Amino acid sequence: MMRASDVLKNEHRAVERMLGVLQRAANRLDAGEAVPVEIFDGSLDFLRNFADKCHHGKEEMALFPAMAKAGVPVDRGPIVVMLAEHEEGRRYIRAMAEALEGYRRGDHAARAALAESARGYATLLAEHIKKEDSILFPMSDRVLSESVQQELVAEFDRIEAEHIGAGVHERYHAMIDELDPTA
Secondary structure (H helix, E strand, O other): OOOHHHHHHHHHHHHHHHHHHHHHHHHHHHOOOOOOHHHHHHHHHHHHHHHHHHHHHHHHHHHHHHHHHOOOOOOOOHHHHHHHHHHHHHHHHHHHHHHHHHHHOOOHHHHHHHHHHHHHHHHHHHHHHHHHHHHHHHHHHHHOOHHHHHHHHHHHHHHHHHHOOOOHHHHHHHHHHHHOOOO
């Protein structure tokens, strides 16, 4: 049986690959290399739509409410921490987008800001994923019945279709393969 946590963990593997792309691009900026803006454009598109709208959307609109209904507190503990980190990630994404515009114009200060915000986001999300995989998802597996798990998997499909559209998930995986040919 496919559980909600299985779907989300699979998505984490794709996000981790993109975080690697972002980290390497930030390191190249720090080393003074020219990094094509398309790498950051693609990364931001992926992070805004796949990681945030789709993945975090599934958690915020379906998983967390189901866990709350099963008795997991939402005002303290793992869920409140995850929500706060989602918001922190959105701040990093906005900072990256702003710095990218300056980088596109050749602004040297924007180059450093872009590397810093990209690295900050990658670090935040890598730690966030570890917490979800090791704490939140095992908790969800304990408190959610098999029938609720099945309902969540179906709800995830609906959220994905409504928030990013049919076939977009696959397009993002192809983009990762293009940006991260090592995997």
